Amino acid sequence: MSVIADHLNYIYSAGTAYEHKALDDVSFKIEDGEYVALLGQTGSGKSTLAQHLNGLLKPSSGTVYVDGEDIFEKGYDLKALRGKIGLVFQYPEYQLFEEDVFTDVCFGPKNLGLERSEVELRAYEALKLVGLKDEAFFQSPFDLSGGEKRRVALAGVLAMKPEVLILDEPTAGLDPGGREWIFELIDRLRAEQGITVILISHSMDDVAEHADRLLVMNGGSLVMDGRPREVFSYYKELMQMGLDIPQVSRVMYLLRENGVNVSMDAITVKEALGEILRLF
Amino acid sequence: MKETGDRRQGTVLCLLFVYHKKYSFKETENRPLSPHLILKSMSLIKTDKVSYEYIRRDKDGAVEGINKAVDEIDLSVEKGDFIAILGANGSGKSTLAKHFNALLYPVGGTVFVGGMDTRDEEHLWDIRQTTGMVFQNPDNQIIGTVVEEDVAFGPENMGVKSRDIWERVIRSLKSVDMFEYRKHSPSRLSGGQKQRVAIAGVLAMQPECIVLDEPTAMLDPMGRKEVIASIRELNKTFGITIILITHYMEEAVHADKVYIMDKGRIVMQGTPKQIFTNVEELRGVGLSVPKVTELAFELRRRGVDLPEGILTETELANELCRTLSEAKHRKF
Amino acid sequence: MIRDITLGQYYQTESVLHGLDPRLKIIGTFLYIISLFLVRDIFGYAVAGIFLAVLIVLSHVPFKFMVRGLKGILVLLIFTGVVNVFLTPGEVLVSVWKFNITREGLKVGSRMVIRLVFLVIGSSLMTLTTTPNRLTDGLERVLKPLKRLKLPVHEMAMIMSIALGFIPILIEELDKIMKAQSARGADFESKKLSARIKSMVPILVPLFVSAFRRAGDLATAMEARCYHGGEGRTKLKPLRYRRADYIAYLVLILYFILIIAEGIIF
Incomplete structure (x- = not known):
């Protein structure tokens, strides 16, 4: 499923003292099966952009095409779209509301108007997919641990079987084990279902390791779009925008400053290992 | 809404009720208090086999089991120290932290703050004044609607004279670099700025020690840096004892001493360098080391001559340059 | 939609009203509300209206802000107006099906609406400036x-x-x-x-x-x-009356006397 953003503009509180341009002429195309990371400082417009892609926010001008269709056209079925483009908010566990875990996960597919048996099958599959233990299925979601809640919340979106999954800082507040688990889940979803992933993240180390393509937002504009290596080679510009570069890149950069001839292409531990060992 | 369960909670209205409940200390068990430790030890905080348990109940309120959140922990913190306590979610680190200023009382063992037993009702306010606490969620610890009014909240409760409160507010805001925001509404500040206001609020109580319970968990990298910089500054320039609870290894790099917790127990302790050498063990307790440390670790394993426990990018780059030039000399 | 509620919100700016003691503003608002129930005729409403208008100008809060606060109670306003216009007995002006619009009804209805509007603006003025x-x-x-x-x-x-x-x-x-x-x-x-x-x-x-x-x-x-x-x-900012507050109390008392006097005279 391809998603195209076409000259998106979005103005918050238009016509008041708080008027603020959150998106400024943003255009890009995301192909089927891509693993894209959306980067930028807080307030750079990443979340606003993500909410346009499944029609939660309507652009002030410009539009979004999903599979060639204009989603803001009159009569377009936005509800069906939200089944196809799943959006997981930051701290999704705070949105749990049903009496038990299973019913909560059923909420999404039920809203899509599916048969009951299909709804329950999907909920079951999604809960299995996120690796929740069986005895927790009919517990109150509020009695689960923090990590389990996050799993249930993710299952709630996955049960809609989205073809595109947008994750707004899915690792926020998780410990290293939890973060690793999220990335494993994404890898599995990609491998098994060929899902397209758009990951909003602050961690350069994470995106360097996982994403195929980076989109960098700054002050509402899309300022960079490319492979991780390409983007991170503009480390000076990134730092000027208040963004980090991966720790590994910084080591490589410092080595080069000291006259050691290493390539800035190495952005993960594995790549850096090869690059440095080559010197000996 | 039965989902809300039996956790301690209340609407803003229930806040009051919550207080009254908390004030009646009779509820806690009546173990004899320990004699003051002032003569025995000069440690600012000392715990002696401290344990804490949560009772798990099922839907009907019957006891299902007992979780040992903190399990016989011994540690001592000296004046001026910068301590980091690391652990995965659920390792008991936050529960332990709440013992340091009498927000929780140990089920077993004793916690001494400035020589006072935290279960000693008489010294409750002295203890809370000695160790201030900063929490995870910046929105849920700001009481005032203007920055300066929030910072004043602590001294107001302590009954400090108005003129002196002003002095404290100004000084505290300046030391976290938030003075120019004193007239702002906290709701319009960034997460990092809110946390710095919260730190100033604790500073205004002039504590000897500040306990920070995952202060950066909900912040972006920028905010995280701001807060960590403020904390280091307080420790270095003002000599305030810091206990930082976190699961970000990068933040523990500058600590004097690191404790690693797992399942309610301290499983490792030492300087950051000593701790971060044990990459595999740390992974075993659900923690990870900074990428630089991991890279250095892997290089070492493959025979590159590097010292153990490299923590920063500069350190690794410098050490690599050194080994490289040595290797070159050997070749010739 | 939800963001339109201005009642209970503070508008940050510098003005005479912002600087006044909150006790004065609370007592003042209270007296103003009472005064609204004391006035009986158009002159009284004019006095109350002018008084409010002067305060709005003094507050430096954009008028837009207060009007927006009214939106929240629009339904209540319309309801009050309609009920009073139709259900007050008296001299019939227009007859619509079973309902009669009476002269008295119009009077009472418009009075109630004006009263409510003044009341809401008056009290939001207090919260907006404090x-x-x-x-x-x-x-x-x-x-x-x-x-x-x-x-x-x-x-x-x-x-x-x-x-x-x-x-x-x-x-x-x-x-x-x-x-x-x-x-x-x-x-x-x-x-x-x-x-x-x-x-x-x-x-x-x-x-x-x-x-x-x-x-x-x-x-x-x-x-x-x-x-x-x-x-x-103790308090960071203990409340202390200043000269401006005493003057404001004086103005308030004068206003209140005027309203009562107007009620007696006319």
């Missing part, structure tokens, strides 16, 4: 005599101030929860009332749960900062 903290400080002091009746005045003031502080946070949270549930296909635009009520559950439950969690967190944070009720508490 920070919630000063407002609660003022309230605490004004209500202090009630402490003798064992009423928890300090606690009530504290609860109010905290509640006001959390309004923007909870509004933001509500927005987020609505979006998150929409992303799971929730429908808030159904025409059927039963469906609409049902659709509120996925929003309200998380909102309440979160409010409870926040309240618990906040209670802990307050305790950690030595909060133990109003006893022995």
Whole structure:
């Protein structure tokens, strides 16, 4: 499923003292099966952009095409779209509301108007997919641990079987084990279902390791779009925008400053290992 | 809404009720208090086999089991120290932290703050004044609607004279670099700025020690840096004892001493360098080391001559340059 | 939509009104509301209206802001107006089906509406020019005599101030929860009332749960900062009357005398 953003503009509180341009002429195309990371400082417009892609926010001008269709056209079925483009908010566990875990996960597919048996099958599959233990299925979601809640919340979106999954800082507040688990889940979803992933993240180390393509937002504009290596080679510009570069890149950069001839292409531990060992 | 369960909670209205409940200390068990430790030890905080348990109940309120959140922990913190306590979610680190200023009382063992037993009702306010606490969620610890009014909240409760409160507010805001925001509404500040206001609020109580319970968990990298910089500054320039609870290894790099917790127990302790050498063990307790440390670790394993426990990018780059030039000399 | 509620919100700027003592503003608002129920004719309303207009100008708060506050009670205004216009007996002007519009009805209806409008603008003027903290400080002091009746005045003031502080946070949270549930296909635009009520559950439950969690967190944070009720508490900004406040009291008394005198004379 391809998603195209076409000259998106979005103005918050238009016509008041708080008027603020959150998106400024943003255009890009995301192909089927891509693993894209959306980067930028807080307030750079990443979340606003993500909410346009499944029609939660309507652009002030410009539009979004999903599979060639204009989603803001009159009569377009936005509800069906939200089944196809799943959006997981930051701290999704705070949105749990049903009496038990299973019913909560059923909420999404039920809203899509599916048969009951299909709804329950999907909920079951999604809960299995996120690796929740069986005895927790009919517990109150509020009695689960923090990590389990996050799993249930993710299952709630996955049960809609989205073809595109947008994750707004899915690792926020998780410990290293939890973060690793999220990335494993994404890898599995990609491998098994060929899902397209758009990951909003602050961690350069994470995106360097996982994403195929980076989109960098700054002050509402899309300022960079490319492979991780390409983007991170503009480390000076990134730092000027208040963004980090991966720790590994910084080591490589410092080595080069000291006259050691290493390539800035190495952005993960594995790549850096090869690059440095080559010197000996 | 039965989902809300039996956790301690209340609407803003229930806040009051919550207080009254908390004030009646009779509820806690009546173990004899320990004699003051002032003569025995000069440690600012000392715990002696401290344990804490949560009772798990099922839907009907019957006891299902007992979780040992903190399990016989011994540690001592000296004046001026910068301590980091690391652990995965659920390792008991936050529960332990709440013992340091009498927000929780140990089920077993004793916690001494400035020589006072935290279960000693008489010294409750002295203890809370000695160790201030900063929490995870910046929105849920700001009481005032203007920055300066929030910072004043602590001294107001302590009954400090108005003129002196002003002095404290100004000084505290300046030391976290938030003075120019004193007239702002906290709701319009960034997460990092809110946390710095919260730190100033604790500073205004002039504590000897500040306990920070995952202060950066909900912040972006920028905010995280701001807060960590403020904390280091307080420790270095003002000599305030810091206990930082976190699961970000990068933040523990500058600590004097690191404790690693797992399942309610301290499983490792030492300087950051000593701790971060044990990459595999740390992974075993659900923690990870900074990428630089991991890279250095892997290089070492493959025979590159590097010292153990490299923590920063500069350190690794410098050490690599050194080994490289040595290797070159050997070749010739 | 939700953001339009101006009642209980503070508008930051510098003005004479912003600088006045909150006790004065609370007592003033109270007297103004009483005065609205004392006036009987158009002159009285004119006096009350002019007084309010002068205050609005003095407050430096854009008029737009106060009008927006009225939107929230629009239904109430229309209802009050319509009920009074149609249901007051008297000289019939126009007859619509079974209902009669009477001269008296028009009079009473418009009076009620004007009264309500003045009342809402008057009280939002107080909240717009006073920070919630000063407002609660003022309230605490004004209500202090009630402490003798064992009423928890300090606690009530504290609860109010905290509640006001959390309004923007909870509004933001509500927005987020609505979006998150929409992303799971929730429908808030159904025409059927039963469906609409049902659709509120996925929003309200998380909102309440979160409010409870926040309240618990906040209670802990307050305790950690030595909060133990109003006893022995000092103030960063203790309330002290200044010259401007005494002058304002004088103006207030003059206004009130004028209203009463007008009622007696005419």
